[in-house]
Amino acid sequence: MLLLALWFGAAAAVFLLAWLSEWRPVGTASTVAIGKTLYAERCAACHGTNLEGQRDWKTPLPSGRMPAPPHDASGHTWHHPDDMLFRITKEGPAAVVRGGYQSDMQGFDNIMSDDEIRAVLMFIKGTWPERERRYQEEMSRRERGATVGG
Numbered sequence: 377m378l379l380l381a382l383w384f385g386a387a388a389a390v391f392l393l394a395w396l397s398e399w400r401p402v403g404t405a406s407t408v409a410i411g412k413t414l415y416a417e418r419c420a421a422c423h424g425t426n427l428e429g430q431r432d433w434k435t436p437l438p439s440g441r442m443p444a445p446p447h448d449a450s451g452h453t454w455h456h457p458d459d460m461l462f463r464i465t466k467e468g469p470a471a472v473v474r475g476g477y478q479s480d481m482q483g484f485d486n487i488m489s490d491d492e493i494r495a496v497l498m499f500i501k502g503t504w505p506e507r508e509r510r511y512q513e514e515m516s517r518r519e520r521g522a523t524v525g526g
């Protein structure tokens with residue numbers, strides 16, 4: 377009887393822990409880990425396993441479209457403020473650039489939640505060196521200031 381009670385107690389504890397770990401608030405460490413997995417699943421095929429982008433990414437493809445640029449410090453993802461990166465990922469480059477621009481990258485609107493998109497971007501940002509990270513933070517800060525100030 378006692379053994380049975382202990383067993384149930386242990387099972388309940390394991391269940392509770394699993395439940396708690398699922399419901400952790402969107403904290404930095406776990407968000408980056410989720411973002412890393414999502415990146416591998418959704419982005420790496422084009423942007424590279426190590427964020428290195430496609431070969432000759434500055435030269436247009438025969439289709440006239442651009443190859444996928446790197447997301448590491450050698451690319452220009454870090455030149456863009458947060459809101460722009462979010463919109464490019466959610467709506468796709470064509471919707472953001474407009475004017476009939478065509479891109480091989482589709483928006484992830486129906487594929488990923490907003491939180492998942494933010495997690496992927498957080499993972500990408502976490503790989504940048506200090507200088508690129510600071511620059512991108514400053515751009516984002518200015519962008520927010522511009523929105524608030526009208």
Ligand code: HEC
Nearest residue numbers: 418419422442443444445452453461464465469479480481
């Ligand atoms: C089918 C290939 C493909 C997939 C998958 C893909 N991308 Fe892209 N991505 C591209 C291409 C191509 C571009 C260049 C945009 C253009 O057409 O000018 C691009 C551009 C971008 C840019 C703009 C970079 C810059 O420097 O301006 C961001 C940000 C981006 N992608 C994020 C993502 C994220 C995040 C994912 C995964 C959730 C992803 N992409 C998945 C092909 C892809």
